[in-house]
Amino acid sequence: MWQVLIPSPRASTDAGGKMRRSLIVTSTVDAPRQSTSPARALVCRGCGAEFPLAAQHACYECFGPLEVAYDPAALAAVTREQIEAGPQNIWRYAALLPTGQDPATRVTLDPGLTPLVSAAALAAEVGLRAPLWVKDDSANPTHSFKDRVVSVALTAARELGFTRFACASTGNLANSVAAHAARAGVPSIVFIPGDLEQGKVITTAVYGGELVAIDGSYDDVNRLCGELVETDEFEDTAFVNVNVRPFYAEGSKTLGYEVAEQLGWRIPAQVVVPMASGELLTKIDKAFSELVEIGLVEAPEGGWTVFGAQSAGCNPIATALHNGTDQIIPVKPTGIAKSLNIGDPAAGSYAIEAVTRTGGWMDYADDDEIRDAIQLLARTTGVFAETAGGVTVAVLKKLVASGKLDPDKETVVYNTGEGLKTLDAVAGQVGPTHRIKPSLRGARDAGLLG
Template identity: 60%
Template structure:
C-alpha cells in the first residue's frame, strides 16, 4: 500500500487496481487528506481514521446522466465502479426512486414546500440496495468470492438479495433481536445468516476480526466500506436531478453510522464542483432516536466526538451506539447551519402514522424518526417552514410492523348486519 501527500490533481494512480474503478484514482484519509492507492482498505494506517474514495472526474454533463438507465447506474461516471455494465456483476439495478411532492403533510405542518424522497422503491425496500450495489462491484474488482456484512436488518436483506442475483456466496451477521420480518426476508435469499448474541456494535467488532482472518470475505461495511459508502451519494444526486438540477434549501436525514448524511453532502458538493447545479447555501439536519442518540447528544453538548451509548430503541436500523461517521456528521451540520435532534419511541410511532395517514407512505421506524424530528425541528424553530425541504424515508414499514402492532388495528369488529354497521359507523 503506497501513499502520497500530493493533491488529487497531482496524484498519479498506482498499484494493481489503478484504472479499474472508473473515475476513482485513490483512497483519501478523511482526517488528513493523505492519498493512498486503491485496494481493499478502509483505515488509514497512519491516523487509524477512515478512508474515502478520491476522484479525478472527466467531463460530465446533465445530458450524459439523463441518457443513462433509470437506476443509480446513470451516475456511474461519478462512482468508484467500472463504467460499463458488462464489467460489473449482475445486480438488481436499485435507485431512481420517487421524489414525492407532499401536499397533505406540508399543510398539516404549515410547511410551504415539502418533498419526500421515498427509498421504499428499491429492490429490497430500503436505501441499502444502493450501497450494496457499489460494494458488490468493488468486491468483484478486488477478487472477493463471498459478500458479507454486519447489519441491523436492511443491509442484511440487500447483501443477501444482491449476492443471489450476482451468483456469489454470502454470509450475513445480525444481532439476534432484530425484527422478525428482517430476519425472514434475509434468510429467504439463501444466505448463511448468523445471529449474534449482542447488539450491532458487538456484531461489527466480530466482523472486523473475521475480515482480518478471511481473505475471501468482502465485508461491505468493513474492508469494502470506502466503496460501499459512495453508493449513498446517489440519493443526493437524484434529489438534485429530480428537483430540476437544483439543490433544496434543507434536508432531514436519519443517522445510524452517519454515512448517509455525509455522502448526501458529498454529492451536493460534487454536483456544485462539476457545474451540474448552481452553488447555493443549504442546511442538513440529522435525525436520531433518544434510545440511541450519541450524535444528537454530542451536538447539543458542543462536542466534536460522540460518546458511545448502548442502544435501546424500536428504531433498530438506527441502533448503532458507536457511529463511525459521527465527527463528520457534526462537522457538516455545523458547517451548513443544521442540527442533529432526537425523538422518543412514542414520537417515532406517531411519525410513522403521520406520514402514512397524510401521504400514504408507510415508513419503517427510521422513517418515523425522520418525520418525528421534522416536527420537532419545526416546533423548536430550527427548520425554516418557508424553505424548500426534503425528508428522506429510507425503508418500508412492512419490515417493522411490530413497532405499530399495539397502536393500530380494526376500528370495530361486528356481525354481518346492516343495522349494526349503521350504528357502529355513526359512533366512530
C-alpha cells in the same frame, strides 16, 4: 478488474501492530474500468494520506477512515444529458461513482430513482409553508436505501476478486446483501444482532445464504466482523461495511444526486436525514458539493442546510452536537428504531461537521414520537415508513417547532426504509376501525349506514 490481486484479497502483512493490509496490490492492468472510473485513490479523512483503490478501509498512517477521491477532470466532464440518458436507477450516476461503469461487471438489483413525493398535507401539519418532499427509499428492491450502497460495494468487491459477500447489519443491510448475493449467484454470510425484528430476519434468511445471529448489540456484531475479516477463513470475503467500506459509502451519494435531478437540477434549501453511523448524511452533503463543483447545478441562495435525526434511544451524535463538541461518546442503544441503533457511529464527527458547516441542527425522537410520526407520514402522503422514517419525520416536526428549520424554505425529508419491516412498531396503534358480521344489518349495527 482494475487491479490484479495476488495471491488473495487479503494479506498477512501487519501495519502498526493491530492494523493489517487487507490487500496486496502486486500489479495493475489496463482494463475498461481503468479508463472510465473517475475514482483516483483512497484518501484518509484524518491525515490526507493516499492509498490505491483497493479493499482497505483505514489509514496505515493514522488509522483514520478512508474515502474515495476522484479525478476532478473526470467528474467535470459529466453532463446532465449523459446522466438523463442513463438507466432508471443509480447507475445513471456511474460516471460519478467509483465502480460499475461497465454494466456487465455490476452486482446489483438496480436500485434507485425512488419517488420524490410531494407532501403538501404533511407540510401543513408540521407547520412548513414552503414545499416539502419525501424522498421515499422504501421503493428500492429490498425496500431500504441499503440497496444503493450494497450495489456499489459488491460491484467493487467482485472486481477486487472477492468470492463471498458479507456484512454486519442492523437488518436492512442484511436483507440487501443476501438478496444481491442470491441474484448474483455468490455465497453470502450475514451477521446480525440476535434481537432483530422478525421481518428483517426472515427477509434475509429466505435468500438461502448463511445468517449468523449474534448474542449482542450491533456494535458487538460490527466489532466481531472487524476481527473475522482478518482471519484466513474470511480472506475471500468482502464485508460491505468493513473492508470495502469506502466503496460502500459512496453509494449513498446517489440519494443526493437523485433529489437534485428530480427537482429539476436544483439542490433543496434544507434536508433532514436519519443518522445511524452518520455516513448517509455526510454523503448527501458530499453529493450536493460535487454537483456544484462540477457545474451540474447551482447552489441555492444561501447554500443548503443539513439536519440530522436520531432516536432518543441512540443519540450519541446529536448529544455531542448539543454539547458543543464533535467527540462522540458511545452509547448502548435502546428503542424501536433498530435500523439506526449504532451506539458507536463511525462517521458521527463528520456528520457534525457537515451540519455545523451548513448551519443545520440535530435532534432526536422517542419511541412514542416515532410511532406517531410513522402514522402521520402514512396518513398524509401514502408512504408507510419503517421506524427510521418515523424518526426523521418526528425530528422534522421538532425542528420546525423549535425554529431550527426554516418553515419558509423548501425541504426534503429522507425515508430510508419500509414500514412492513417494522410492523411491531405500530401493531399496537392501528387496526380495523370496525368488526362486523357479513350483512347489511352488521354494517348498520356498526354505524356504517348512518
